[in-house]
Amino acid sequence: MSSRRSRSRQSSGASRISDDQIADLVSRLQQLIPEIRNRRSDKVSASKVLQETCNYIRSLHREVDDLSDRLSELLESTDSDSAQAAIIRSLLM
Amino acid sequence: MVEPSVISNPDTNPNASRKKRRKIGSDYPNGAAAEPCGNRWRTETEQQIYSSKLVDALRHLRRPDSADAAVRTVRDAADRVLAVSAKGRTRWSRAILARRLSLRLSQIRKKHKRAARPDAGLKKPAVQKKLPPLQRKVRALSRLVPGCQKLSLPNLLEETTDYIAALEMQVKAMAYITGILNGVPAAAAAGGGSLAD
Numbered sequence: 218m219s220s221r222r223s224r225s226r227q228s229s230g231a232s233r234i235s236d237d238q239i240a241d242l243v244s245r246l247q248q249l250i251p252e253i254r255n256r257r258s259d260k261v262s263a264s265k266v267l268q269e270t271c272n273y274i275r276s277l278h279r280e281v282d283d284l285s286d287r288l289s290e291l292l293e294s295t296d297s298d299s300a301q302a303a304i305i306r307s308l309l310m
Numbered sequence: 311m312v313e314p315s316v317i318s319n320p321d322t323n324p325n326a327s328r329k330k331r332r333k334i335g336s337d338y339p340n341g342a343a344a345e346p347c348g349n350r351w352r353t354e355t356e357q358q359i360y361s362s363k364l365v366d367a368l369r370h371l372r373r374p375d376s377a378d379a380a381v382r383t384v385r386d387a388a389d390r391v392l393a394v395s396a397k398g399r400t401r402w403s404r405a406i407l408a409r410r411l412s413l414r415l416s417q418i419r420k421k422h423k424r425a426a427r428p429d430a431g432l433k434k435p436a437v438q439k440k441l442p443p444l445q446r447k448v449r450a451l452s453r454l455v456p457g458c459q460k461l462s463l464p465n466l467l468e469e470t471t472d473y474i475a476a477l478e479m480q481v482k483a484m485a486y487i488t489g490i491l492n493g494v495p496a497a498a499a500a501g502g503g504s505l506a507d
Contacts, residue, residue, distance in 0.1 A: 239463060246467055246471060250474075271450050274451075277481060278477070281477065282381075284485060285382075286384075288488055289374075291488070292384070
C-alpha cells in the first residue's frame with residue numbers, strides 16, 4: 218500500500234497524494250474529534266473535519282492555559298499561612 | 311551463501327526493503343506500531359508517569375517575577391514534560407523542545423542579531439495569497455501543531471492525531487493534580503491522614 222502516485226488532480230489542490238490516503242487519514246482524525254464523533258453522521262466533509270480539528274486543538278490549548286493558571290495560583294498560595302498552603306507545601310516542596 | 315546485496319542495498323529489492331523503509335520514514339504508515347498513532351497517550355500508565363514528572367517539575371520551578379510569569383512557567387513546564395515523554399518520536403514534541411532552546415539562544419543573541427540581519431523580515435512575505443478554503447484550513451492546522459508547518463498532508467494528519475491524544479492526556483493529568491491540590495482543604499477537614507503516603 219505504498220501508492221504515492223499523483224492521482225489526485227484537482228480535488229485537494231497542490232498535494233500529490235492519492236485521495237484514498239487522504240480520505241483514510243481524515244476518517245481517522247474524525248474519530249478523535251468529539252464534536253464529530255458524537256454527531257454520528259457518516260458524511261462529514263474533509264473541510265469540516267479540518268475545521269473541527271483546529272477548533273478542538275484550540276480548545277485543548279485553552280484548557281491547558283486555564284489549568285496552568287489555577288496551578289500557578291495554588292503554587293503562589295503556598296506563601297500564605299492557611300492550612301491548605303501548608304499541605305500543598307508538604308506535598309510539593 | 312549470503313547475498314549482501316539484499317541486506318545492504320534496499321534499492322535493488324523493494325519488497326525486502328518494505329520493513330526498512332518504514333523506519334526511514336515512508337510517508338504512509340504501513341503499521342501503527344512504530345509510527346505515532348496516539349494510543350500510548352491514552353493509557354493510565356502514561357498519565358501517571360506524566361503526572362509524577364510534572365509534579366516533580368513544579369517542585370523545582372524558579373520563583374516567578376510576576377503572576378503572568380508564574381502561569382508561563384507552569385505552562386512551559388507542562389509542555390516540556392509532555393514533549394519529553396514523547397521520547398523524540400514525534401515532530402511536534404521535538405519542535406517544542408527545540409523551540410525552548412532557540413528561544414534561549416535568541417534572547418542571548420538579540421543584541422548582536424538586530425544589527426547584522428537586515429533580511430530578517432524577508433522570510434515571511436506579507437503577500438496575501440488567497441488559497442482555496444481547504445488549503446487554508448490545512449495551513450491553520452499546521453500552525454496549531456508545533457513544528458508541522460511544512461509537512462505534507464498525511465504526515466501532518468498523523469502528527470495531529472498523536473498531538474491531540476497527548477493534549478487530552480495533558481489536560482486530564484493537570485486537572486487531576488489541580489483537583490488534588492484544590493481538594494486539600496476538604497481532605498484536611500475530614501481528618502487529613504489519607505493524604506500522607
